[in-house]
Amino acid sequence: MTPETVLHAGPPIAWERMSGPMRGAIVGALIYEGRATAWEDAERLVARGAVRFDPCHHHATVGPMAGATTASMPVFVVENRTAGNCAYSTINEGLGKVLRYGAYSSDVIDRLRWFRDVLGPAFGEAIRRAGGVDLRALIGQAVQMGDECHNRNRAASALLIKALAPEIAALELPAKERSRVLAFAASNEHLFLNLGMAACKAALDAAHGIADSTIVTAMARNGTDFGIRVGGLGDRWFTGPAQLPQGLYFPGFGAGDANPDIGDSTITETVGLGGFSMAAAPAIVRVVGGRPEDAIAATEAMYEITWSESSAYQIPALGFRGTPLGIDCREVVHTGVLPFVNTGIAHREPGIGQIGAGLVKPPMEAFVAAARGLAG
Amino acid sequence: MTPETVLHAGPPIAWERMSGPMRGAIVGALIYEGRATAWEDAERLVARGAVRFDPCHHHATVGPMAGATTASMPVFVVENRTAGNCAYSTINEGLGKVLRYGAYSSDVIDRLRWFRDVLGPAFGEAIRRAGGVDLRALIGQAVQMGDECHNRNRAASALLIKALAPEIAALELPAKERSRVLAFAASNEHLFLNLGMAACKAALDAAHGIADSTIVTAMARNGTDFGIRVGGLGDRWFTGPAQLPQGLYFPGFGAGDANPDIGDSTITETVGLGGFSMAAAPAIVRVVGGRPEDAIAATEAMYEITWSESSAYQIPALGFRGTPLGIDCREVVHTGVLPFVNTGIAHREPGIGQIGAGLVKPPMEAFVAAARGLAG
Numbered sequence: 053m054t055p056e057t058v059l060h061a062g063p064p065i066a067w068e069r070m071s072g073p074m075r076g077a078i079v080g081a082l083i084y085e086g087r088a089t090a091w092e093d094a095e096r097l098v099a100r101g102a103v104r105f106d107p108c109h110h111h112a113t114v115g116p117m118a119g120a121t122t123a124s125m126p127v128f129v130v131e132n133r134t135a136g137n138c139a140y141s142t143i144n145e146g147l148g149k150v151l152r153y154g155a156y157s158s159d160v161i162d163r164l165r166w167f168r169d170v171l172g173p174a175f176g177e178a179i180r181r182a183g184g185v186d187l188r189a190l191i192g193q194a195v196q197m198g199d200e201c202h203n204r205n206r207a208a209s210a211l212l213i214k215a216l217a218p219e220i221a222a223l224e225l226p227a228k229e230r231s232r233v234l235a236f237a238a239s240n241e242h243l244f245l246n247l248g249m250a251a252c253k254a255a256l257d258a259a260h261g262i263a264d265s266t267i268v269t270a271m272a273r274n275g276t277d278f279g280i281r282v283g284g285l286g287d288r289w290f291t292g293p294a295q296l297p298q299g300l301y302f303p304g305f306g307a308g309d310a311n312p313d314i315g316d317s318t319i320t321e322t323v324g325l326g327g328f329s330m331a332a333a334p335a336i337v338r339v340v341g342g343r344p345e346d347a348i349a350a351t352e353a354m355y356e357i358t359w360s361e362s363s364a365y366q367i368p369a370l371g372f373r374g375t376p377l378g379i380d381c382r383e384v385v386h387t388g389v390l391p392f393v394n395t396g397i398a399h400r401e402p403g404i405g406q407i408g409a410g411l412v413k414p415p416m417e418a419f420v421a422a423a424r425g426l427a428g
Numbered sequence: 429m430t431p432e433t434v435l436h437a438g439p440p441i442a443w444e445r446m447s448g449p450m451r452g453a454i455v456g457a458l459i460y461e462g463r464a465t466a467w468e469d470a471e472r473l474v475a476r477g478a479v480r481f482d483p484c485h486h487h488a489t490v491g492p493m494a495g496a497t498t499a500s501m502p503v504f505v506v507e508n509r510t511a512g513n514c515a516y517s518t519i520n521e522g523l524g525k526v527l528r529y530g531a532y533s534s535d536v537i538d539r540l541r542w543f544r545d546v547l548g549p550a551f552g553e554a555i556r557r558a559g560g561v562d563l564r565a566l567i568g569q570a571v572q573m574g575d576e577c578h579n580r581n582r583a584a585s586a587l588l589i590k591a592l593a594p595e596i597a598a599l600e601l602p603a604k605e606r607s608r609v610l611a612f613a614a615s616n617e618h619l620f621l622n623l624g625m626a627a628c629k630a631a632l633d634a635a636h637g638i639a640d641s642t643i644v645t646a647m648a649r650n651g652t653d654f655g656i657r658v659g660g661l662g663d664r665w666f667t668g669p670a671q672l673p674q675g676l677y678f679p680g681f682g683a684g685d686a687n688p689d690i691g692d693s694t695i696t697e698t699v700g701l702g703g704f705s706m707a708a709a710p711a712i713v714r715v716v717g718g719r720p721e722d723a724i725a726a727t728e729a730m731y732e733i734t735w736s737e738s739s740a741y742q743i744p745a746l747g748f749r750g751t752p753l754g755i756d757c758r759e760v761v762h763t764g765v766l767p768f769v770n771t772g773i774a775h776r777e778p779g780i781g782q783i784g785a786g787l788v789k790p791p792m793e794a795f796v797a798a799a800r801g802l803a804g
Contacts (some may be wrong), residue, residue: 056663196711197583198744208571210586217593218611222603235594334744335572344744368574368710368720369745 053123058082059108061119061316062274063289066309067098067105068320071275071311073154075129076402077118078103080156084121084164091156109270109336114138114249114316116230117152117398118275126172128179130187130250135258141246143167143175146239152315153398153405170225178219180386187251188364191325194244195375200333201248202317202326203394203409205341213237223255252323258285261377266426267359268379269295271322271391271414274312275398278414282381282422290422292415297397298307299410300341311400313412318393324375327392327411328354331373339409340394350392351376352372357383357391382426384419429499434458435484437495437692438650439665443474443481447651447687449530452778453494456532460540461498466528466648485646485657488633489516490625490692493528493774494651501653502548503542504555506626511634517622519543519551522615523698528691528776529781531593550609554595561591563627564740567701569743570620571751576709578693579716579770580704580783584620589613593699621694628699628772635659635754642802643735644755647698647767647790651690654790658757658798666798668791673773675786676717687776689788694769700738700751703768704730708743708751715785716770726768727752733759733767760794760795 053059058078060070067075082103088094108115115121127140145163149155179185190211197207213234221232237243253270260269265283272279279289294312300392301307320326328337331351334344334373350367354376355361361374379391390413397408429435434454436446444453455470458479464470473479484491491497503516503730522540525531555561566587573583589610596609613619636645641659648655653667677683696702703721706712707727710720724745730752732738737750755767766789771786 095547182439193582206569207583207586210583210590213593214586214589214614217589217597218607220616221593221597222607224603227598227600231594231598234597236588238594340750344747370711371720374715379508 053111054104055085056102056107057104057123059106059111059115059119060165061115061117061314061328062272062276063106063109063279063291063352064132065105065274065276069276070264071314072176072400072402073311073314073398074118074275075119075150076154076156080151080160081120081122083156084161084255084425085124101157104331107272108316111140112138112253114253114319115142115152116249116317117315117396118154119316119360120151124168126176128175128247128250130247130254131184132258133256137254137257139250139253139257141250143172144242144246145407146242147321148243149405154402155405156403157403165175170229171247174220174223174225174229175216177223178216181219182216186210190215191251192364192366195325195332197330198333198335200320200326200329200336200394201286202320203233203396204242204291204333204336205248206241208248209237209241212244212247224321226244245317248325249319252319252322252325253321261286266380268381271318273313273318275311278313278418278420280381280422282426285422285425288425289391290418290425292417295412295415297395297410297412298341299337299397299408301397301408302406305399305407309399309407311398313393313395314398315395317395320393321393324354324358324377327394329365329367329375330392330394334369336394340411341353342411354392356387356389372407381419381422385416385423390414390416429487429677429684430480431480431499433480433499435482435487435489435491435495435497436650437484437491437493437665437690439647439653439655440483441481441650441652445532446780447690448776449687449690449774450494450651451673452530453496454534455529456527456536457496457498459532460537461500475552483648484692485648488518489530490629491518491620491694492520492693493623494530494773495692496527497775500542500544502552504551504623504626506558506623507629508630508634513630513633515626515629515633517626519548519728520616520618520622523782525781529772530778531781532779546605547609547612550596550599550601550605551592553599554592558592561588563621563623565656566591567624567627568740568742571701571705571708572744573713574703574709574711576705576712576770577620578696580709580712581620581624581773582617582771583618584624585613588620588623588754594663621693624701625695627649628695628701631699632695637662642756642758644757647694648692649689649694651687654689656757656794656798657804661798661801666794666801668793671788671791673771673786674717674789675773676783677773677784679776680784681783685775685783687774689769690774691771693771695766698755700730700734700753701741703770705741705743705751706768706770710731710745712770716787718787729765730768731803732763732765757798761792766792767788786793
């Protein structure tokens with residue numbers, strides 16, 4: 053990571069091929085860093101090669117939607133204590149006009165600066181005083197509380213607040229700032245998303261770099277391409293075109309406004325949460341569409357393409373069966389069953405933000421390419 | 429309420445017929461109030477008629493297990509804004525050695541004094557600053573997060589903390605006390621229970637006193653008797669013997685140690701939560717026994733004896749069907765289907781506390797007596 057770098061979601065991509073929301077988020081990140089003042093300014097910086105783009109995944113980092121991450125953004129550090137590696141993620145901004153959906157207006161930038169100056173340091177100190185937070189246990193609880201930890205993080209976020217509030221309440225900050233930190237946390241039902249993603253990344257990185265492994269260790273989208281990495285295939289990405297989600301739109305928007313699938317948040321599906329664990333979160337159909345029985349069926353299908361079941365995450369509605377674990381890229385190809393992904397939907401133009409949520413299928417060609425890579 | 433009064437759970441009962449945990453809690457309450465120093469002392473007070481016993485229910489109050497409530501205990505005030513009435517409940521003490529399960533040792537009393545001096549005033553001020561907490565909305569969310577709000581309050585308690593933490597963090601208390609308030613809250617997965625009970629009581633009291641109504645407006649147990657009140661039958665209680673729960677015991681305890689069913693917490697079942705909403709809380713079978721499909725079946729059976737379905741509380745696993753609402757005492761008699769109750773289990777001796785949790789059926793004779801009361 054350098055001051056010139058902007059990390060982004062998904063596999064590598066150049067500015068020219070980036071979608072609207074990805075460009076919007078990058079412009080916002082450059083304004084936030086004080087490197088540009090407006091869109092044209094940022095574009096000039098990019099044009100003269102002053103911005104280095106790199107996937108979050110190449111820095112043990114994951115970011116939802118555009119995933120724009122720059123040097124002065126505070127990040128959570130998630131430790132895989134068994135394997136010894138770490139993963140990182142920024143602080144989730146909530147819904148509405150937010151950087152990750154491609155918005156870059158001054159309120160978006162002001163919020164990020166408050167994250168840098170107040171919220172990030174407050175969370176950091178609280179987490180250190182608490183001696184860390186056991187995210188595996190927290191996710192395990194949340195999965196029994198109706199979350200699938202991708203598009204439903206209501207329980208996980210509340211549990212995180214519960215864990216940190218005693219420390220935040222004792223911080224040496226003005227009373228108003230202590231209150232604001234907890235009010236922001238309480239207002240954000242996706243507070244936990246980025247942390248959960250980093251937990252998934254920390255788990256999956258430990259499964260990466262194992263000779264001959266056919267297990268998918270990352271699925272990620274940059275808004276143009278969908279890509280996967282496989283345990284035994286090093287740092288190569290196997291890609292196909294990012295697809296358009298099918299879902300429910302906010303009033304005034306429709307499928308014609310949607311950007312193709314974007315974000316590193318499919319790291320949750322890669323570990324068997326998100327769309328793979330919809331059976332644990334029947335209420336999510338109110339957000340992504342479908343009926344509760346579709347949520348059950350989605351999870352049941354995912355056992356077809358996974359090798360194992362989690363011992364840490366169990367689904368009460370399936371008799372406490374463990375969540376599907378370990379996608380085998382060959383099984384995806386052999387069975388024709390594609391990973392089940394749920395997702396937020398960004399407007400395809402920069403500056404607008406979220407317009408809905410839904411379900412999306414990855415392109416089969418990414419899995420076919422990986423299976424060929426293994427055979428070669 | 430007077431300084432001499434000790435409120436207790438369930439229908440009216442004299443000291444002589446009270447069970448062990450009920451007596452233990454009352455002795456503890458008298459020690460807490462400074463009216464006695466030990467068991468013998470408290471017994472003498474009772475013997476000379478210096479203690480007035482009255483059911484919580486006669487004071488718009490509900491208390492879990494023994495329900496011992498005295499004049500200097502801080503209470504939550506739950507307002508039914510539609511009907512204009514209020515209901516009250518003390519602060520939940522958590523698990524382990526606690527007054528409501530009949531423990532009365534000095535740590536139990538010390539905790540209650542901290543409630544009176546610090547926790548109660550802190551919660552009170554935070555709730556006032558927050559402009560109150562919408563409990564109906566909170567319960568509605570919790571029911572979609574795996575709680576049935578009787579023996580599973582994990583989500584509701586976390587949501588309550590989330591609502592109050594921003595205010596508590598700004599209270600003019602020493603940092604250590606602010607932290608202790610939130611740490612206590614976070615440690616208590618039943619923090620919400622008493623509040624939820626008061627919300628049920630506030631709702632049901634509005635359905636009481638309606639001519640010819642056959643709807644059950646309270647079910648409550650004092651550890652000896654189980655009693656119900658019915659909308660059209662005034663303040664009379666219709667009783668039968670409290671039954672022994674069937675459930676899971678903590679290591680070292682068994683059915684022979686169990687006290688018969690005790691507590692006002694069946695107010696949750698009376699409103700259609702608790703055992704009536706087990707389908708929303710499949711993970712509860714780990715606490716009370718059975719399988720997730722038994723939880724679904726329990727809720728489905730309860731639609732047989734209720735008149736309506738809640739519009740505020742919906743169960744995702746049943747396609748967002750409303751929770752069963754409005755027990756008709758005649759339907760219980762006609763169908764032979766008894767209300768489904770889940771419960772904590774107290775040791776039958778005073779001073780010990782909780783020994784397990786399980787399921788219990790009310791005695792049919794209480795419903796038969798009420799149905800006869802309606803016919804007469």
